[in-house]
Amino acid sequence: MTALDNAALRAAATAANGEQDRRAEIYRSAARIFHRKGYHATSINDIAAAVGLTKAGLYYYIKGKQDLLFAIMGFAMDQLDEQVIEPARRVQDPQARLETIVARHARLITQDSSALTILVNELEGLLPDDRTDIIGRQRDYVDFIADTLAALRDEGKVVGLDPTVGAFSLVGMILWISRWYRADGRLDGDEVVAEVTRMAISAVLNRGDHSNAGNPGTG
Amino acid sequence: MTALDNAALRAAATAANGEQDRRAEIYRSAARIFHRKGYHATSINDIAAAVGLTKAGLYYYIKGKQDLLFAIMGFAMDQLDEQVIEPARRVQDPQARLETIVARHARLITQDSSALTILVNELEGLLPDDRTDIIGRQRDYVDFIADTLAALRDEGKVVGLDPTVGAFSLVGMILWISRWYRADGRLDGDEVVAEVTRMAISAVLNRGDHSNAGNPGTG
């Protein structure tokens, strides 16, 4: 619930404030509502009401609906950079690095999925230039994972797996958490993160074949 | 591209027609546009224009935008039942059954992802009763996978994995294919299906630990 608190603090080191608190609250509320109802189904009035303003009052703080979306996605991407990619870059061993990526990304989602989920679900709501920007950063992330899988392959720990397909698949597994995980559910966040991390590692590490006595039954 | 062709044919065995062809074409076009732009960002005019009708003309065939969405999702769910769940039910061996599920679901997505993707991304566009219906059917699917994982656990092939988390994670991996797979890409559909199926099986089958000499680096 505190994920967007520093969104504004980062952007503006200007002025010891109160305005920035308000702006952060707006971004946070908008992210929550976009996440719940979707970008297009959310009106500017919805957001204004959620922060106790009228629509016109809200426009004192924001430039427009699309800028709001881009700001939220940019924040989510920054979060991914700082909390996942940068820490993982400092891990030399490829397997440990992969574990770091999956665990940290998964934890981010169990803690507050709204901005990160908007990041992947509302791309088409962006202006073309903004979309290009965000897609590029997402692509870099997938490439980073794929490079890690390629390094594992060079070590002989991964055999016969296309790094790109592997990277996309792991990302899919992680992102999907936001669709089913509930903080008040049977498992707590740490347990979910641990389970998913184990599955992810197991999915890519190859130690023998999985041939099966039974009928594959695919045809 | 032919995924929705029989949508109407199935519903109406009545009357050798032409009206049903048109209706099927409408559903197919709508699915494609909803998939590309999202439900809320798609106007009734967009769909009408895509099938060469005016908005008023389109309403001769459909009851409304939400009914259109529900029909598409119902079709996608039927497709999942017929092409994935029913065939898998007939496979006794749990591991072979899991392979069947993943491979068939993945193949469905590489062949035509529009309806199946709408099924998971546009739930909030439905009327409450329709949403309850669809969510229930989706839940049954996840439970079916979880039961299969539980059977694998009883056989000793899966150790220390929560079946529900496992099921959700596999579903996430599969559904994500529609976001990155391109028919004209480096790998063809069958290769992608095979890769993802191998990863899925590997993710859940437990044959020893994955302990790593390096630093897990998660903290």
Added chain:
DNA sequence: GCCAACCTACCGGGCGGTCGGTAGACTACT
């Protein structure tokens, strides 16, 4: 008196949806 922080009132436009109509194919009756 000034400026940050709002508000009321409004705008143009696009939305989902409806209404009354009609061209044209087909049928029915004379």
Added chain:
DNA sequence: AGTAGTCTACCGACCGCCCGGTAGGTTGGC
């Protein structure tokens, strides 16, 4: 053969509503 009626498959024009966004205040703390 002609013509009146009927039905399918549409269309142009329109409705009320709500949207994102703005112009022009007003208010309260400094």
